[in-house]
Amino acid sequence: xxxxxxxxxxxxxxxELNNPVPKQPLIFMKPSSALLINKKPLYYxxxxxxxxxxxxxxxxxxxxxxxxxxxxxxxxxxEVALGIDFTARDIQKELKAKGHPWEIAKAFDGSAALSxxxxxxxxxxxxxxxxxxxxxxxxVQHGHTKDLIFHFNYLITHVSKYFKLQMGDLIYTxxxxxxxxVKVGDTLSGDFLKNKGSEPLLxxxxx
Numbered sequence: 001x002x003x004x005x006x007x008x009x010x011x012x013x014x015x016e017l018n019n020p021v022p023k024q025p026l027i028f029m030k031p032s033s034a035l036l037i038n039k040k041p042l043y044y045x046x047x048x049x050x051x052x053x054x055x056x057x058x059x060x061x062x063x064x065x066x067x068x069x070x071x072x073x074x075x076x077x078x079e080v081a082l083g084i085d086f087t088a089r090d091i092q093k094e095l096k097a098k099g100h101p102w103e104i105a106k107a108f109d110g111s112a113a114l115s116x117x118x119x120x121x122x123x124x125x126x127x128x129x130x131x132x133x134x135x136x137x138x139x140v141q142h143g144h145t146k147d148l149i150f151h152f153n154y155l156i157t158h159v160s161k162y163f164k165l166q167m168g169d170l171i172y173t174x175x176x177x178x179x180x181x182v183k184v185g186d187t188l189s190g191d192f193l194k195n196k197g198s199e200p201l202l203x204x205x206x207x
Contacts, residue, residue: 001032001166001168001169001170002029002163002166002169002170003029003030003031003032003034003035003112003169003170003172004027004029004159004163004169004170004171004172005027005028005029005030005085005106005112005171005172006025006026006027006150006155006171006172006173006174007022007026007027007028007174008021008022008026008149008174009022009025009026009148009149009150009173009174009175010143010147010148010149010174010175010176010177011147011149012147012176012177021149022149024158025150025154025155025158025159027159027162028102028103028106028107029103029107030106030107030111030112031107033109034107034108034109034110034111034112035112035114036084036110036111036112036113036114036204037113037114039202039203039204040204041204041205041206041207042086042110042113042204042205042206042207043110043207044182044183044184044206044207045088045108047088047091047104047108048088048089048090048091048105049090050088050089050090050181051086051087051088051089051181051182051206052086052087052088052089052179052180052181052182053084053086053133053135053140053141053179053180053182053188054084054085054086054087054141054175054179055082055083055084055131055132055133055141055143055175055176055190055202056082056083056084056085056172056173056174056175057080057081057082057083057129057131057143057145057173058080058081058082058083058114058117058170058171058172058173059077059079059080059152059155059156059170059171059173060077060079060080060081060117060168060169060170061076061077061156061165061166061167061168061169061170061171062075062076062077062078062079062167063075063076063165063167064164064165064166064167065160065164065165066160066164066165067160067161068156068157068160068165069157070153070154070157073152073153073154073156073157074152074153074156076156076165077120077152077156077171078119078120079117079118079119079120080117080118080120080123080129080192081114081115081116081117081118081201081202082114082115082131082190082191082192082201082202083112083113083114083115083170083172083202084112084113084133084188084190084202084204085106085111085112085172085175086108086110086111086112086113086182087105087106087111087179088104088105088106088108089105089181091104091105092105092106112170112172113188113202113204114170114202115190115201115202115203116201118192118195118201122192122194122195123192123194123195124194125194127144127146128144128145128146128148129144129145129192129194130142130143130144130145130192130193130194131143131144131190131191131192131193132190132191132193133178133188133189133190133202134188134189134190134200135180135182135186135187135188136186136187137187137189140178140180141175141176141177141178141179142176142178143175143176144176145173147176148173148174149174150174152173155171155173156171159171182206183206184206184207185206185207186205186206187203187204187205187206188202188203188204188205188206189202189203189204190202190203
């Protein structure tokens with residue numbers, strides 16, 4: 001199982017971090033040990049002083065495929081989840097300034113929080129998927145997949161040029177603007193706005 005992540009896939013997020021808007025998807029990976037599931041807490045990593053939240057819609061790949069053609073891309077997913085790409089922003093900035101890879105800022109243990117998956121049909125409307133993240137009951141990120149630079153089908157096609165897609169692979173599709181720092185004691189909760197229940201779909205305490 002691969003965790004495939006797409007960076008800077010919302011224009012406003014690229015701008016808030018003073019990054020250029022990409023002309024092709026920016027891809028990075030996380031190991032399976034990064035997964036944080038079953039609403040388990042994240043223990044604040046000792047190596048960073050600036051840990052940020054990044055809420056994302058996550059696709060689950062449903063079958064194997066390589067060099068997927070655009071006409072068939074929609075056949076490769078039918079469920080979505082919400083995830084948080086936790087980022088050690090201070091470490092990332094330091095590594096980027098040196099031109100070094102920044103996996104240790106993005107791919108550390110527990111850096112990929114993930115909710116349960118729901119059918120795409122349950123959260124999709126005619127314009128796409130609307131979602132949000134709260135920190136201590138305050139909305140800090142609000143996004144809509146209509147604002148994606150590279151949409152789901154394009155990502156399936158593009159990623160499969162370089163990596164064989166396998167059943168169960170996860171694709172974190174990018175975060176909207178509003179990323180920010182978290183601290184010990186914070187409670188993060190995320191929901192699809194069309195599928196809100198009595199409990200948040202995504203829940204994570206910072207300890």
